[in-house]
Every structure is written in structure tokens, then in C-alpha cells.
Amino acid sequence: MIFYKGSLARYAAHESLSLGRQHLESPSQYRTDYQRDRDRIIHSAAFRRLEYKTQVFVNHEGDLFRTRLTHSLEVAQLSRTVARSLSLNEDLTEAIALAHDIGHTPFGHAGQDALHQCMKEFGGFEHNLQALRIVDELEDHYPAFRGLNLTFEVREGILKHCSSKQAKLLGRVASRFLYEPRTQPSLEAQIANLCDEIAYNNHDIDDALRAKLVSIQQLREQRLFNDHYTDVMMQWSILPQRRIIHETIRRMIGEQIANLIETSSTQLETLQPKSIDDVRAKEESMLTLSAAMYEKHLELKQFLRTQMYQHYRVQRMAFKARRVINGLFEAFNNDARLLPTETQTEVKRLQELLGNDSGRARATADYIAGMTDRYAIAEYERLYNPLELP
Structure with a gap:
């Protein structure tokens, strides 16, 4: 089923209605503002460093494990598919997806937790806030301003979490964190967040199997994995195991992305938002997996937390x-x-x-x-x- 309509929905992020940049700049002759943001992210030092920052494993442990860079590219690819299918802004979605991990420390979440403890007396440390800090201030290349001077919509999408105390210091980009109930960012930002979760879960399976932290038998107790693994084995049982695993994970991702597109399309038709302001005013995300798929997703997430992230190695x-x-x-x-x-x-x-x-x-x-x-x-x-x- 193809959902792509070829033009932006009225509730998408339209560049003509952008809330702009912190510092005025002349528009690019050949690129949209969101394409320009994407390019600035790709050319940043923080983005290049993601090549040697790993998700779960330390970089020198092996060449085939996911890094923050490969993960970010995978999230961007999935996000573009969803955005195109829902007639949302692909360029904005891609920029947010590519930037979402640039604030991470070395050594994944263990490194972040350690640095947060070190910084407890000085405001703490959180990778989403650090990502915004990088694009607003720390990337220091341009003569007219510090940072990358990205559009409001990209900055809004990068900032997924924020305390009310920090939000007061950040101004308009963090205003949705100041009130209860909290409101939402653009649909493009919501896509990047959901695709991050999907990519993270499914590709951690591949890394966990490579590292021998989990077994096929254990994974077969997870419905999302077992359904596809069984189908692949029935069709391709003579293939080497590595190809069977690849095909299983490919189908798992495909099913979840299709489910996200179809469920969200129905949701949007029901809610009928008229603009991005309607999207932002909602207490809950308008994009979602179906209840049944979300339950399988959470089962897999809990399994990985117990069997992989808490593994003694x-x-x-x-x-x-x-x-x-x-x-x-x-x-x-x-x-x-x-x-x-x-x-x-x-x-x-x-x-x-x-x-x-x-x-x-x-x-x-x-x-x-x-x-x-x-x-x-x-x-x-x-x-x-x-x-x-x-």
C-alpha cells in the first residue's frame, strides 16, 4: 500500500511558516532551509565523531557493531520513508534524525550516566540538552555566529527531553516543557523519535547475536522475532544462519514501519489537524504504532534490557x-x-x-x-x- 501523495499535508512543517533561525541569514539559492540544516549537521565535527561512538559496545571491540553514526543513518532512512508516506516534510525529518545523537558521550549510556554524576553540582548532563548546546554554541566554524544557526523546527526536534528548570533557560525552543500537561513538537520530530526506537531495538538484536549475548532460542520467545524467523526458516531453511537473521530483522523493521504509517495515517484522518499549531497543541503524539504492535515492541525492549544491557559483559x-x-x-x-x-x-x-x-x-x-x-x-x-x- 503506497501512501505518498506527492505534496505536503496542511499539518506538516511548511518552510514558509518556519519560526526561523536565531541569527538572520540570506536564503540559499539552491537549497531549502531544512536541506541547509541537514548539510550543516553532516559537515559538523560532532556528526563525524559519531563514527567512533558506539551504542552498546566500546568501539575497539569489533568492526561490525553499530556505531552512533550508522544508527543515525538508519534512523534517517526510516524517518524519510515514514515522512514521505504521510506527506510530511522529509528534509526536516532527515535533519532531526541525523542530529538526534550528536550530544552523546563516549561509551553510550554508561558514559552519559557517569558524566551526569560528575556534573550533578553544576546542572547535570543530558545528551539531548548537549545536542542542542552543540548546534547552538559549540560548533564554532562560521564567522557571523557560534553554532550552526539551525532553524527552530530542527532545534525543537532535537530537544526530546528537558526539565522545567532547564526549559526556563532555553527560551522558546523549550516552551513545551514548561507547562502541564506538556504539548508536542512537530510530526516530523515525532517520526524521528519513533524511528529511533524501532531502529535501536531491532539492530541491537543483530549486535547481541554477533556478540553471543543472546541466543536464537531466547529470541524465539519474543513474538515479534519469532513470527518472522519462523516464516523465513520455512522459506529459506538452507541459507546460512547469518542471512536468515538478516532477513528476519529486515522483515521485523518492515512490519513495524508499515504499522506506524498505517496506524498514524488513520489517526491523522480521525483527528483532522488543520496546521502544525494543532499538532503542537496536543497532549499526546498523533503518530503511533497499533496497540498490538506496541505491546510486541515493549516486550522486545524489555527482553533486550534484561538479556543484553544487563549482561555481565x-x-x-x-x-x-x-x-x-x-x-x-x-x-x-x-x-x-x-x-x-x-x-x-x-x-x-x-x-x-x-x-x-x-x-x-x-x-x-x-x-x-x-x-x-x-x-x-x-x-x-x-x-x-x-x-x-x-
Whole structure:
């Protein structure tokens, strides 16, 4: 069933109605504003670093595991399909999907949790807020402004979570987090969020099997996996197991994306939003999986949490990650002279803005969060291994 209508729905994000950029710029001659945002994200240093930031496994553990970069590309591909099928803005959806992970620390969620603990006295650390901080301030290439100067709609989509305390500091882009019940971002942002979940769950299965953290027998207890695995085995039983797994996961993703498109299309026809303002005013997302599919999705998510993320080998990696992050933060925050020269300059800039302790801590967190897995390990060795050259 093909849903694509070829033109934007009235409730899509129309560029002509964009809330604009923080700094005025002349329009591009050959690209839309959202295409321009996408390109700025792709060319950013933070996006390039995603190649060596991993989802669950440390980068040096293997070449075939997903990285934040491959995951972001997969989310963008799925998101474009859904946006096109629902007559929403593909360019905006793609830009949000590509940027959604750029605020992550090295070592995945273990690294984020460790850095958050280090920063507890100084406002904490959260990867969505860091992603917005990167595109608004830390990417420093353009002569007329700091950051990437992205459109409001991309910035809104990047910011998935935010406390009311932080929202007060961020202004209009975070206004939906200031009131209860909270309202919604654009449908394009909702797509990127849902496709992130779908890609994350299904591709973690592949990585978990490669790492031998879970077995086929265990996965067959999950309805979403078993339905497709059984069908593939009936049709292609003579194929090597790796190809059977690939085909099973491909079908799982296909079914969930089709379900998301069909269920959301019906939902939109029922609710009849007239504009993006109607979308934003809703308390709940207008895009959703069916109840039955969502139940299967949650079952799989819970299975991965128990069998993969809590596996002793993953916990050992998390233990090492915490040690590296804590060691780096302690050293750099106690003595800024250990930081690279340009980061020392950033320490001074933020101390003027935030005060001595808070500014130094935030600059240290920015430096650590921007590291790849490999670079964080190398920096730790340079600081703490007496045989390592500085």
C-alpha cells in the first residue's frame, strides 16, 4: 500500500511558516532551509565523531557493531520513508534524525550516566540538552555566529527531553516543557523519535547475536522475532544462519514501519489537524504504532534490557567506562592546565559566563562529551599510565 501523495499535508512543517533561525541569514539559492540544516549537521565535527561512538559496545571491540553514526543513518532512512508516506516534510525529518545523537558521550549510556554524576553540582548532563548546546554554541566554524544557526523546527526536534528548570533557560525552543500537561513538537520530530526506537531495538538484536549475548532460542520467545524467523526458516531453511537473521530483522523493521504509517495515517484522518499549531497543541503524539504492535515492541525492549544491557559483559564495559569518565573529569576539572590549549581558552570563556567552578566544570564536560570511545581511552592512558607519552 503506497501512501505518498506527492505534496505536503496542511499539518506538516511548511518552510514558509518556519519560526526561523536565531541569527538572520540570506536564503540559499539552491537549497531549502531544512536541506541547509541537514548539510550543516553532516559537515559538523560532532556528526563525524559519531563514527567512533558506539551504542552498546566500546568501539575497539569489533568492526561490525553499530556505531552512533550508522544508527543515525538508519534512523534517517526510516524517518524519510515514514515522512514521505504521510506527506510530511522529509528534509526536516532527515535533519532531526541525523542530529538526534550528536550530544552523546563516549561509551553510550554508561558514559552519559557517569558524566551526569560528575556534573550533578553544576546542572547535570543530558545528551539531548548537549545536542542542542552543540548546534547552538559549540560548533564554532562560521564567522557571523557560534553554532550552526539551525532553524527552530530542527532545534525543537532535537530537544526530546528537558526539565522545567532547564526549559526556563532555553527560551522558546523549550516552551513545551514548561507547562502541564506538556504539548508536542512537530510530526516530523515525532517520526524521528519513533524511528529511533524501532531502529535501536531491532539492530541491537543483530549486535547481541554477533556478540553471543543472546541466543536464537531466547529470541524465539519474543513474538515479534519469532513470527518472522519462523516464516523465513520455512522459506529459506538452507541459507546460512547469518542471512536468515538478516532477513528476519529486515522483515521485523518492515512490519513495524508499515504499522506506524498505517496506524498514524488513520489517526491523522480521525483527528483532522488543520496546521502544525494543532499538532503542537496536543497532549499526546498523533503518530503511533497499533496497540498490538506496541505491546510486541515493549516486550522486545524489555527482553533486550534484561538479556543484553544487563549482561555481565556489558556491565563490565560500563564499569570501565565509568572509571574512564570519572578519571578524566577529576583530572581536568581539578587542574585545567592538563587540558589542550584551545579547551583552556573555552574554560576561561565559560568561567566569565557561568562563574569559576561552574564554567570550568561545563567546559570539562563539553570536552569529555565530544570525545570518541578511542580518544577517551587514549586520554585516560596519557593521564594515568606512567609509561604512556603525554
